[in-house]
Amino acid sequence: MVEESAPSLVKQINAIYHDVEAQFYNARHPEIFDYEQEELLGMARLVVERLSGFDTVTCIDFGTGTGFIPEFFAKTLMGYEKPSFRWVLCDISLTMLQVARERLKNRGCQVLGCVVMDAERPAFKAGSADVITVNSVLHHLPAPQEFVRECLGLLHYGGLLVISHEPKLGYYRSFLWHVVKGVQYVYSRLKYLRTALQPRQQVGNSRNALFWEQVESKLGAAKITHLSREQVQKLVDFHSPTAGGSLGPNRGLDALHLVSGGWEIVQTHTYAHLGKLALKQPKHSLLRRIDKVLRVVFPRAGSLFWVVARKAQQ
Numbered sequence: 001m002v003e004e005s006a007p008s009l010v011k012q013i014n015a016i017y018h019d020v021e022a023q024f025y026n027a028r029h030p031e032i033f034d035y036e037q038e039e040l041l042g043m044a045r046l047v048v049e050r051l052s053g054f055d056t057v058t059c060i061d062f063g064t065g066t067g068f069i070p071e072f073f074a075k076t077l078m079g080y081e082k083p084s085f086r087w088v089l090c091d092i093s094l095t096m097l098q099v100a101r102e103r104l105k106n107r108g109c110q111v112l113g114c115v116v117m118d119a120e121r122p123a124f125k126a127g128s129a130d131v132i133t134v135n136s137v138l139h140h141l142p143a144p145q146e147f148v149r150e151c152l153g154l155l156h157y158g159g160l161l162v163i164s165h166e167p168k169l170g171y172y173r174s175f176l177w178h179v180v181k182g183v184q185y186v187y188s189r190l191k192y193l194r195t196a197l198q199p200r201q202q203v204g205n206s207r208n209a210l211f212w213e214q215v216e217s218k219l220g221a222a223k224i225t226h227l228s229r230e231q232v233q234k235l236v237d238f239h240s241p242t243a244g245g246s247l248g249p250n251r252g253l254d255a256l257h258l259v260s261g262g263w264e265i266v267q268t269h270t271y272a273h274l275g276k277l278a279l280k281q282p283k284h285s286l287l288r289r290i291d292k293v294l295r296v297v298f299p300r301a302g303s304l305f306w307v308v309a310r311k312a313q314q
């Protein structure tokens with residue numbers, strides 16, 4: 001039923017959900033601000049080096065959320081003389097953009113403007129961007145391929161599309177995932193670790209309850225009352241294999257399929273080899289170390305991917 005929902009409902013629910021999530025976002029997603037930064041450093045350096053001939057780069061960040069990507073690039077750029085990045089921030093959620101604008105003040109980001117916009121229907125001049133970034137957004141879109149096609153029009157030849165933190169199609173059917181499931185089972189039964197994790201969990205639980213109360217109240221005001229929390233989550237994370245608590249091994253995205261036709265792939269990379277298991281663990285924990293080793297041994301087998309593609313000359 002969720003898979004057959006109208007694209008307009010998916011977008012409306014995304015806007016409501018993320019309007020509420022804006023105030024909780026950084027606390028609910030510590031993995032983006034810790035684990036992710038380490039994983040995306042290679043991607044950000046690659047982009048900056050490719051653009052080193054430019055003095056100024058105009059970048060559109062779609063699904064900007066609380067501004068992780070512009071802030072991350074500002075940090076990465078600190079060691080480089082040029083280029084300087086100018087950002088246009090877009091999101092379907094007005095509240096996310098308000099939080100991003102406030103957060104990015106005094107963080108070394110030049111923000112040209114913030115636009116409430118559906119990423120699948122971007123209203124910018126053709127060829128107006130040097131770079132397009134989109135982190136952890138495509139799995140929220142009903143038709144990510146349509147978004148990627150629109151990006152071809154927005155970039156000039158040689159412009160870069162940077163897609164990151166997307167669930168890789170096939171991971172939850174792979175051999176590695178079956179091994180991870182075993183590790184997960186053993187891990188969940190280590191009593192002393194579970195006890196150590198409990199206090200953190202309680203804070204997380206009350207925050208989560210408050211979050212869902214607010215989402216349900218806003219959905220009610222929009223006369224959307226027929227969906228359970230699991231169904232709402234599945235609509236929000238439309239292409240995510242783990243959305244709503246149950247596993248959908250046939251959901252996910254394929255980097256090579258996304259950027260086919262009109263694109264030249266600069267580089268792809270996979271990470272998070274232990275699925276969600278290592279994402280929220282402390283930096284030097286055993287699971288994070290195992291995750292790193294797996295990345296070296298099986299470079300293409302991670303659960304998440306990033307890809308940098310270049311608009312090709314016709």
Ligand SMILES: C[S@@+](CC[C@H](N)C(=O)[O-])C[C@H]1O[C@@H](n2cnc3c(N)ncnc32)[C@H](O)[C@@H]1O
Pocket residue numbers: 011014015018019032062063064065066067068069090091092093096117118119120134135136137140141
């Ligand atoms: C998981 S958050 C990622 C935020 C940010 N890019 C980051 O890395 O932290 C997904 C973001 O995509 C936005 N979004 C969802 N559907 C969208 C759509 N159709 N058009 C534009 N933005 C959308 C949400 O409002 C939310 O801010």
